[in-house]
Amino acid sequence: VGIGTILLINLKSANTLHHTVAVVVVILVCTFVSCFAWSWGPLGWLIPSETFPLETRAAGYSFAVSSNMLFTFIIAQAFLSMLCHMRAGIFYFFSGWIVVMGLFVVFFLPETKGIPIDEIDRIWRQHWYWKRYMDNADAELK
Numbered sequence: 001v002g003i004g005t006i007l008l009i010n011l012k013s014a015n016t017l018h019h020t021v022a023v024v025v026v027i028l029v030c031t032f033v034s035c036f037a038w039s040w041g042p043l044g045w046l047i048p049s050e051t052f053p054l055e056t057r058a059a060g061y062s063f064a065v066s067s068n069m070l071f072t073f074i075i076a077q078a079f080l081s082m083l084c085h086m087r088a089g090i091f092y093f094f095s096g097w098i099v100v101m102g103l104f105v106v107f108f109l110p111e112t113k114g115i116p117i118d119e120i121d122r123i124w125r126q127h128w129y130w131k132r133y134m135d136n137a138d139a140e141l142k
Helices: 002-010 019-038 043-051 057-086 089-108 117-126 136-141
Strands: none
Touching (some): 002 019, 043 057, 043 117
16 A cells, blocks of 8 residues: 555656655565565464365365466466556555455354364354355264
8 A cells, every 4th residue: 555655646757756756666676575574474374284184185286286376377467457547556456465465364264273184174164254155974974
């Protein structure tokens, strides 16, 4: 949001920034990259390794990693075109997606702290949303 606001205010029709403003934008980009590397970046690798039951972990993890790589490729290919068309608005676009991701984690991703890895399916069976997609026949047999 900060980068988008700075660019929205300071970009003129000549598409140039004052040196000081450009330095601030570079610092904000570096700050974003470092914060992403410590927060959202590793989650594409961490969450699948902790949330899939042992029976489906290999298939689930491979699907999660493949999806991550596919969407990273799509975003990388589309970013420059989006930047040219949306200009400073692209930073608001991605900020909106960060809000959506945060809400998804809060409401749809269960906490796995203290749960043994072989009992991870128990969390999904008790979650307010995901329990409707779980097969209860396996739970009754245990």
